[in-house]
Amino acid sequence: MDLEVRHLRVVCAIAEAGSLTRAAAALGVTQPGLSAQLRRIEAMLGGSLFDRRQDGAAPTPFGELVLRRADAILPGIDGLLADTARAARRASGAGRVRIGSVGAPLLGHLILAVKELLPEAEVTARCQYSPVALLDDLAAGRLEAAVLGDHPEQELPGRPDVLLHPLVTEPVFALLPAAHPLASREEVALAELLDEHWAAPRPDSDRTREYWSSVCAVTGRRPFTPYEAEGRQLIEIVRAGLAVSLCQATFTEVPGLAVRPLAGNPLWYRHVLAWRSDGPLPECGPELLRRVADGYLRTCRAGAAYTRWRNRHPHAAVPATGW
Numbered sequence: 001m002d003l004e005v006r007h008l009r010v011v012c013a014i015a016e017a018g019s020l021t022r023a024a025a026a027l028g029v030t031q032p033g034l035s036a037q038l039r040r041i042e043a044m045l046g047g048s049l050f051d052r053r054q055d056g057a058a059p060t061p062f063g064e065l066v067l068r069r070a071d072a073i074l075p076g077i078d079g080l081l082a083d084t085a086r087a088a089r090r091a092s093g094a095g096r097v098r099i100g101s102v103g104a105p106l107l108g109h110l111i112l113a114v115k116e117l118l119p120e121a122e123v124t125a126r127c128q129y130s131p132v133a134l135l136d137d138l139a140a141g142r143l144e145a146a147v148l149g150d151h152p153e154q155e156l157p158g159r160p161d162v163l164l165h166p167l168v169t170e171p172v173f174a175l176l177p178a179a180h181p182l183a184s185r186e187e188v189a190l191a192e193l194l195d196e197h198w199a200a201p202r203p204d205s206d207r208t209r210e211y212w213s214s215v216c217a218v219t220g221r222r223p224f225t226p227y228e229a230e231g232r233q234l235i236e237i238v239r240a241g242l243a244v245s246l247c248q249a250t251f252t253e254v255p256g257l258a259v260r261p262l263a264g265n266p267l268w269y270r271h272v273l274a275w276r277s278d279g280p281l282p283e284c285g286p287e288l289l290r291r292v293a294d295g296y297l298r299t300c301r302a303g304a305a306y307t308r309w310r311n312r313h314p315h316a317a318v319p320a321t322g323w
Helices: 005-017 020-027 031-045 061-095 107-117 131-139 208-219 231-239 282-302 304-312
Strands: 050-053 056-059 096-101 122-127 145-150 162-177 197-200 224-228 245-248 257-261 268-276
Touching: 005 020, 005 031, 005 056, 005 061, 020 031, 056 061, 096 107, 096 131, 107 122, 107 145, 107 282, 131 145, 131 162, 131 268, 162 231, 162 282, 162 304, 197 208, 197 231, 197 245, 231 245, 231 257, 257 304, 268 282, 282 304
Parallel strands: 096 122, 096 145, 197 224
Antiparallel strands: 050 056, 145 268, 162 245, 162 257, 162 268
């Protein structure tokens, strides 16, 4: 793992806030996630950066050295990023649309809609796990649009020049090995899942793990999570019968896996489209939303478990197509 600019920003944020708790709130991450990230940074640099105290965190002499270097480096990098973003926007205009996406079913629909509405545009895409990082890229002008997502009481923060358009809020479903006894049920109680081993994303800048744990805590228990994984790795752990997990309602069942609704719908996920206010997309925004919403509904119909759930809850998870 190599040292990155974002690591220096984390160190500076902790020093400025004076505690990991306040820094985590300012960065929009969890305190455990920030602590884990700081430990990884300290391991990379080879020394402790902060003395952790009851009243906060103070830089060590080694940390002071790193902070002095970071203070010298970061302004130049910020200036470079701002200048290149402006130059890229001037050079590309409506000729290029760079799209970022979390793991969600909307990316293909968004790309197709952009290509149809802006046929002369060059469209590129890249995916990553954290919606916060993609939102930062949008604000910095490194992307023109993004597919994002968040959870109740963890809504994405606003950013200058970025327009957020919530598309739909859908339930979170259980992801089970196909041979698991609970897979024979029409729906699964969250309390029953808590008797199992879990696979879950690691607690970092994405707050999914925190949200899952907070809802589970209402039952008086928290999931036992021996497996931290994301994407394909998480799916393979579940498919192997080693753990259970949670997934988006639109997750496509494949051999070896079963997707089932949670009884009482205790967890929810919101799909959000975002684009820059000074980019090429605002003018076609309403039509873009309509087309992506239509694509979302087609995706819903492809999943048997979600189709049955929607038939039982016809007024829930209805996409918004207006501004």
